[in-house]
Amino acid sequence: MTLRIAFIGAGRLAQCLAPALAEQGEAIVAVASRDPASAQRLAAQLPGSHAITPERCVAQADLVFLSTPDDAIASLTARLPWRPGQAAVHCSGATGLGALASARALGAAVGGFHPLQIFSDPRSARERLAGSLVAIETADDALRAQLLRLAGRLRLQPLAIRGEQRAAYHAAANIAASGLLAVLSEASQLFESLGLGPQEALAALMPLSRGALDAASQRGLAGALAGPVARGDAQVLAAHLQVMSGRGEAALAQYRWLCQRQLDLLAPEDRPGPAQREALQALLARDRQGLAGAGPAALPASGPGTPDTAEAPRAVRS
Secondary structure: OOOEEEEEEOOOHHHHHHHHHHHOOOOOEEEEEOHHHHHHHHOOOOOOOOOHHHHHHHHHEEEEEEEEEEEEHHHHHHHHOOOOOOOOEEEOOOHHHHHHHHHHHHEEEEEEEEOOOOOOOHHHHHHHHOEEEEEEOOOHHHHHHHHHHHHHHOOOOHHHOOOHHHHHHHHHHHHHHHHHHHHOOOOOHOHHHOOOOOOHHHHHHHHHHHHHHHHHHHHHHHHHOOOHHHOOHHHHHHHHHHHHHOOOOOOOOHHHHHHHHHHHHHOOOOOOOOHHHHHHHHHOOOOOOHHHHHOHHHHOOOOOOOOOOOOOOOOOOO
């Protein structure tokens, strides 16, 4: 029997997920949205699909994906005519299944299906779906089997998740995606101080960021580390911290924390050696006032075997 699927919500996630499922032969029978034009545009991409009301979506579908903003899930669910044998599945990473309580009370199975991907550009996101993780939550065995089957069709990697784990799951996702953008924004502003425009600064840094991510995927986080912490170069790190102190206490604290996390990644047997690590740790423990008042003469000497920063560029750990 063909599983009839509907989407309520025609935003960026639905614009990625619904066509991806249709390409795999799944029957997307209907789309609804508070913006009828958005529903019509998405339905036009899906063979045999129509833009209709949310109530009619529930009436026609076996499985309904609720791809709406988090704060709309519970109120939307409460006004729809769910029935036994049907499934209501939200696509939120942060919201628990309690938001679907009204559907459960009417006999529907409830679940969560959250692809761990960026949907800023739905077409690009569709190309990146294969291999991405999908968080699946449900207490219903039959629905779990259906969601696992759909994940397999899209070549998503399933992760079983419980309601109490959602905050940690979603915080990790936020750090790994938008958190990277916030750090890149700080780096871009430093490049702008060199005379580059905002777009030029970002374009200059992106190959470096992509290279770091590629290295991490191939060698792990510790194996991909480069720069003064990985080399044990206390003098270069001190110069960095002095620059960051001029950008304010928050920027300095952020940079110190990032460097401490790099130091924590290194195993005891990795470079740099104990003496260099102690010098780095001492720098990271300094207070802002002491660092800001330190002139070049007060900076610690470079570690053993580390060239002075005035020398020509050198190969670094990759």
